[in-house]
Amino acid sequence: MLLRQHQAMDRAAFSHHWLTVHAALATRLPGLVRYVQNHVIRDVFCLTGRWCRHAGIAEITYANDTALALAQSSHLGAVLLPADEQRFLSEWTGAITTPSAALDSAMPDKTVLLLSAGNDRLIDSSGVRSLRRFLPSGARIEIEPVEAHLTRMTLPADPIRPRMIVYFQGLDPDIWRDGSDLSAAVAHLVGPQGDAVAYLVDERVLLGG
Secondary structure (H helix, E strand, O other): OOEEEEEOHHHHHHHHHHHHHHHHHOOOOOOEEEEEEEEEEEEEEEOOOOOOOOOEEEEEEEHHHHHHHHHHHHHHHHHHHHHHHHHHHHEEEEEOOOOOOOOOOOOOEEEEEEEEOOOOOOOHHHHHHHHHHHOOOOOEEEEEEEEEEEEOOOOOOOOOOOEEEEEEEEEEOOHHOOOHHHHHHHHHOOOOEEEEEEEEEEEEEEEEE
């Protein structure tokens, strides 16, 4: 879930509300097995500039599709959470994926990369896996293709709908500098109609270890 803070809030107020008030509600959702908040520290790569506007990225894992449907239809999911979202968010986009293996929460320097090839085209997972050759020894990468998108709030005219979410750990942010092998490979991967942004984040695992 890609989050943009409310216009009336600064980043510190957004993070405090999300980590305290909203998390206390979200972690009570029925069928929820893992809940992770990634608080954006800064963007380290922004291909076109259009996507660099998120304040947080939530990883929300349910036991199965039935559990997700039940959570969304519950009083908590259908009434209380949407009401709270209006207090601290200006928009959010949900991206449904099949969760990959969880990264090591004790490992520093987590980066989240969002990819779109444009025109709702799919991105080849093998092409994303090829990014491994640009990573330093010991770095980790997990890839999650996006299967569908959802939202409860009114989106802008140009909603950000990534087709692939990639999680890294153990990367020096300088690896994304303009003209680097990694940034050039990402630009080639998404093509001239695509977009990409990578965020350095502060990960908070609040449920599920």
